Amino acid sequence: MTDDDALRLTGGMPLGGTVKVRGSKNAVPKLMVAALLTGEPVVIHNVSQIFDTWLVSELLDTLGCATAQPADGQLRIEARDIHPAATRDLEYFHTRSRIPVLTCAPLLHRVGEAELWKPGGCSIGERPVDLHLEVLRAFGATSERTETGFKLTARAGGLRGAVVELKYPSVGATEQFLLGAVVATGDSELRNAAMEPEIIDLISMLQRMGALITVQPDRAIQVTGVSRLRGVSHTAIPDRLEAASWASLALATDGHITVSGVRQADLGTYLNVYRRAGGEFDFSSDGSEVTFRRERSMLRPLVIETDVHPGFMTDWQSPMITALTQAEGVTVLHETVHENRLGYSKALSALGAQMQIFTECLGRTRCRFGSRNHRHSAVVVGPTKLQGTTVQVPDLRAGFSYVLAALVAQGDSTVTGVSLLDRGYENFREKLLGVGVKLR
Numbered sequence: 001m002t003d004d005d006a007l008r009l010t011g012g013m014p015l016g017g018t019v020k021v022r023g024s025k026n027a028v029p030k031l032m033v034a035a036l037l038t039g040e041p042v043v044i045h046n047v048s049q050i051f052d053t054w055l056v057s058e059l060l061d062t063l064g065c066a067t068a069q070p071a072d073g074q075l076r077i078e079a080r081d082i083h084p085a086a087t088r089d090l091e092y093f094h095t096r097s098r099i100p101v102l103t104c105a106p107l108l109h110r111v112g113e114a115e116l117w118k119p120g121g122c123s124i125g126e127r128p129v130d131l132h133l134e135v136l137r138a139f140g141a142t143s144e145r146t147e148t149g150f151k152l153t154a155r156a157g158g159l160r161g162a163v164v165e166l167k168y169p170s171v172g173a174t175e176q177f178l179l180g181a182v183v184a185t186g187d188s189e190l191r192n193a194a195m196e197p198e199i200i201d202l203i204s205m206l207q208r209m210g211a212l213i214t215v216q217p218d219r220a221i222q223v224t225g226v227s228r229l230r231g232v233s234h235t236a237i238p239d240r241l242e243a244a245s246w247a248s249l250a251l252a253t254d255g256h257i258t259v260s261g262v263r264q265a266d267l268g269t270y271l272n273v274y275r276r277a278g279g280e281f282d283f284s285s286d287g288s289e290v291t292f293r294r295e296r297s298m299l300r301p302l303v304i305e306t307d308v309h310p311g312f313m314t315d316w317q318s319p320m321i322t323a324l325t326q327a328e329g330v331t332v333l334h335e336t337v338h339e340n341r342l343g344y345s346k347a348l349s350a351l352g353a354q355m356q357i358f359t360e361c362l363g364r365t366r367c368r369f370g371s372r373n374h375r376h377s378a379v380v381v382g383p384t385k386l387q388g389t390t391v392q393v394p395d396l397r398a399g400f401s402y403v404l405a406a407l408v409a410q411g412d413s414t415v416t417g418v419s420l421l422d423r424g425y426e427n428f429r430e431k432l433l434g435v436g437v438k439l440r
């Protein structure tokens with residue numbers, strides 16, 4: 001471990017300052033992949049300098065694209081002549097992130113073949129790719145099992161329109177569907193689709209490229225394929241995950257943190273929970289800047305169930321639960337999106353939190369994980385005085401919670417493995433300093 005990979009910080013004081021968030025980590029890489037669908041230039045604005053955008057730029061270059069950053073926050077991609085990647089390159093990209101899986105549909109369209117790998121990314125559960133495979137097969141691609149996943153081949157006439165019903169509204173499988181359906185021959189429909197703001201952003205960009213997409217109110221997306229998509233200039237939506245992380249930090253430390261570059265509509269469910277917990281927020285009149293603070297000195301415990309949009313987002317869960325270790329009473333959490341997202345409880349316990357994990361569904365919904373013995377519910381009893389110690393970051397979202405917990409804790413802590421936070425937080429250390437964190 002290098003010094004770069006550890007944060008030594010002193011906690012136990014209210015934090016204050018301003019943080020600027022840029023394009024969503026869960027939107028920008030998908031917009032970049034969509035650029036593979038056209039030979040004309042695509043310019044994406046509001047792009048932050050984080051691991052996932054670097055990795056996808058590198059991947060696009062490997063596939064024959066020309067990527068450039070003409071100005072801060074801008075990314076230009078031209079996918080005029082693309083080709084499949086070599087196996088050793090595929091291994092490099094697929095073991096580092098889940099995004100490369102999404103290149104399957106565009107590659108089947110442009111070069112007639114693709115490899116669907118079992119993907120990498122954050123360690124938050126099994127994260128299978130069966131739904132992606134189902135979508136691609138429905139478009140007429142044939143699949144052959146390989147050691148690393150599946151080799152896919154498009155049929156002679158290219159992708160053809162299809163009707164698919166997802167057994168679960170997966171974000172990634174919905175994106176795979178969109179990236180294939182927009183250029184498939186004929187009409188397509190996806191039922192039980194995910195409707196996250198990042199998906200609507202992808203739809204907006206595709207529409208401006210010439211795609212014909214209709215979003216129905218009942219989780220259905222209808223697409224009429226077009227023979228050609230054109231270039232586009234598009235500004236990515238702000239990162240609602242990062243905004244919520246800083247908000248939880250203000251709540252937990254009884255500070256005042258202003259987050260700029262946000263969109264209120266994407267944070268609706270989070271803001272309701274924030275206020276119920278005893279937090280308050282003040283937006284600028286155009287809604288692009290918000291200051292988070294506590295409204296009452298002692299936080300209230302909550303019952304939280306994560307869900308697909310517009311429910312309480314799973315990525316908001318660990319920072320909020322960490323803040324609620326400071327609430328007076330019993331908080332109950334039911335995680336229904338990823339089966340393995342409570343790994344951070346060990347570190348919280350090491351800092352002194354009282355958090356117990358259950359395999360039962362502790363919520364109003366009986367979810368997919370209850371009968372499969374997954375440790376996906378939690379009870380937190382507070383308030384607890386956390387004490388500084390050394391903790392190791394296991395995945396991106398939990399990583400922020402460790403830093404958050406260390407900042408609530410009295411005394412000094414060391415958080416190791418913080419390079420994982422570069423996946424989702426641009427200039428993370430500078431932002432911490434900007435809200436008054438004392439880094440040793």
Ligand code: UD1
Nearest residue numbers: 026127128129130131132169170171172173314315337338
């Ligand atoms: C995306 C986000 C992630 C967020 C998640 C849910 C990115 C880069 N990541 O992940 O931050 O937490 O949406 O909002 O955008 N599933 C299957 N089979 C599949 C695909 C998924 O069973 O083929 C399951 C997963 O195991 C999981 C659930 O569906 O239990 C949700 O996954 P999905 O919505 O696909 O999440 P991602 O797109 O991977």
